[in-house]
Amino acid sequence: MAVKAGRTIGDALMRQLNLSKAFTLLESGPVVLVTTRDGRKNNIMTISWTMVVDFTPVFAITTGEWNHSFAALRKNRECVIAVPTVDLLDKVVGIGTCTGADTDKFSRFELTPVPAKLVRPPLIKECLANIECKVIDIIEKHSIIVLQAVAAYVDTARKEKRTVHAVGDGTFIVDGRKIDRKKMMTSKLPWGV
Amino acid sequence: MAVKAGRTIGDALMRQLNLSKAFTLLESGPVVLVTTRDGRKNNIMTISWTMVVDFTPVFAITTGEWNHSFAALRKNRECVIAVPTVDLLDKVVGIGTCTGADTDKFSRFELTPVPAKLVRPPLIKECLANIECKVIDIIEKHSIIVLQAVAAYVDTARKEKRTVHAVGDGTFIVDGRKIDRKKMMTSKLPWGV
Numbered sequence: 001m002a003v004k005a006g007r008t009i010g011d012a013l014m015r016q017l018n019l020s021k022a023f024t025l026l027e028s029g030p031v032v033l034v035t036t037r038d039g040r041k042n043n044i045m046t047i048s049w050t051m052v053v054d055f056t057p058v059f060a061i062t063t064g065e066w067n068h069s070f071a072a073l074r075k076n077r078e079c080v081i082a083v084p085t086v087d088l089l090d091k092v093v094g095i096g097t098c099t100g101a102d103t104d105k106f107s108r109f110e111l112t113p114v115p116a117k118l119v120r121p122p123l124i125k126e127c128l129a130n131i132e133c134k135v136i137d138i139i140e141k142h143s144i145i146v147l148q149a150v151a152a153y154v155d156t157a158r159k160e161k162r163t164v165h166a167v168g169d170g171t172f173i174v175d176g177r178k179i180d181r182k183k184m185m186t187s188k189l190p191w192g193v
Numbered sequence: 194m195a196v197k198a199g200r201t202i203g204d205a206l207m208r209q210l211n212l213s214k215a216f217t218l219l220e221s222g223p224v225v226l227v228t229t230r231d232g233r234k235n236n237i238m239t240i241s242w243t244m245v246v247d248f249t250p251v252f253a254i255t256t257g258e259w260n261h262s263f264a265a266l267r268k269n270r271e272c273v274i275a276v277p278t279v280d281l282l283d284k285v286v287g288i289g290t291c292t293g294a295d296t297d298k299f300s301r302f303e304l305t306p307v308p309a310k311l312v313r314p315p316l317i318k319e320c321l322a323n324i325e326c327k328v329i330d331i332i333e334k335h336s337i338i339v340l341q342a343v344a345a346y347v348d349t350a351r352k353e354k355r356t357v358h359a360v361g362d363g364t365f366i367v368d369g370r371k372i373d374r375k376k377m378m379t380s381k382l383p384w385g386v
Contacts, residue, residue, distance in 0.1 A: 029222010051244035165221035176369025
């Protein structure tokens with residue numbers, strides 16, 4: 001991956017990823033953690049309903065009143081999308097099955113908030129990747145939030161890189177083997193050859 | 194999966210899937226084929242930018258003028274989302290890198306169109322699953338198409354069930370092992386225990 005200057009945070013080396021490649025962090029459809037900040041309170045939600053909308057990069061997520069984080073997202077119009085790996089699955093499920101209304105999720109799930117550069121919600125140190133996002137549109141009718149990514153990081157020192165995909169029935173699919181079709185795809189890649 | 198009465202089409206047994214579970218066909222984020230029909234002409238596009246929007250089920254896909262299929266989708270407001278498996282990857286990539294403007298993709302990629310029940314675009318016999326959809330909204334500003342699924346089928350006789358996930362850089366991730374967290378997730382499943 002094209003990475004730029006990074007910073008070491010404990011044992012995690014978060015390297016800044018060129019924004020033009022940040023869509024590749026979400027295109028495969030991994031379950032993600034989304035952090036928000038309301039006043040001085042951080043929160044995290046688990047989201048599987050995400051989509052790439054543009055290479056620039058723009059993302060969409062589906063969420064609404066049923067998530068405690070939605071109020072902060074609507075009010076402050078910022079979030080961080082963090083991409084967890086399979087070793088974090090029980091935390092991911094745990095975060096998705098309790099509410100920030102009565103739980104400090106960073107503390108309960110022993111995750112480390114790391115200050116972001118351009119938004120107030122924190123990165124999650126333990127995750128493979130983090131994407132700082134600004135809300136650019138809320139399509140209330142469909143509960144779709146459109147996000148512009150403004151910075152992205154990958155922990156290049158991390159050994160476990162396999163993400164997980166929620167099926168929606170309580171099971172999760174772990175990334176299996178990778179198949180390379182770069183030659184066939186050359187004409188479709190935004191950065192060309 | 195909860196399947197209902199099906200029909201045999203050649204060697205494929207397409208069983209109707211209860212609509213309340215159809216979102217589980219897309220939630221994990223597989224690359225999909227989307228069929229459209231313009232007049233008497235069928236077309237197929239490869240789409241990786243998809244999202245579940247509601248359990249009912251409602252889906253979103255991102256597409257626009259850059260896809261030849263978009264004109265038919267906007268005009269006729271119907272499509273079928275077909276879920277291919279890893280053995281079909283080269284067809285999936287091939288479909289995504291040529292245009293329906295000058296290619297009959299069913300013929301070129303040796304795929305079999307099967308009449309749908311409630312929409313005019315065809316199912317694809319060779320795929321693991323097919324979802325008949327009606328366009329319920331087009332958010333032109335973001336090129337997001339919102340789809341209501343009206344029927345869903347799964348080929349239960351198929352041995353290869355592993356889907357693939359596009360990374361966006363010309364590589365694809367094949368489904369790996371499955372992890373069961375149904376007990377932890379009970380409170381979040383739309384059909385309960």
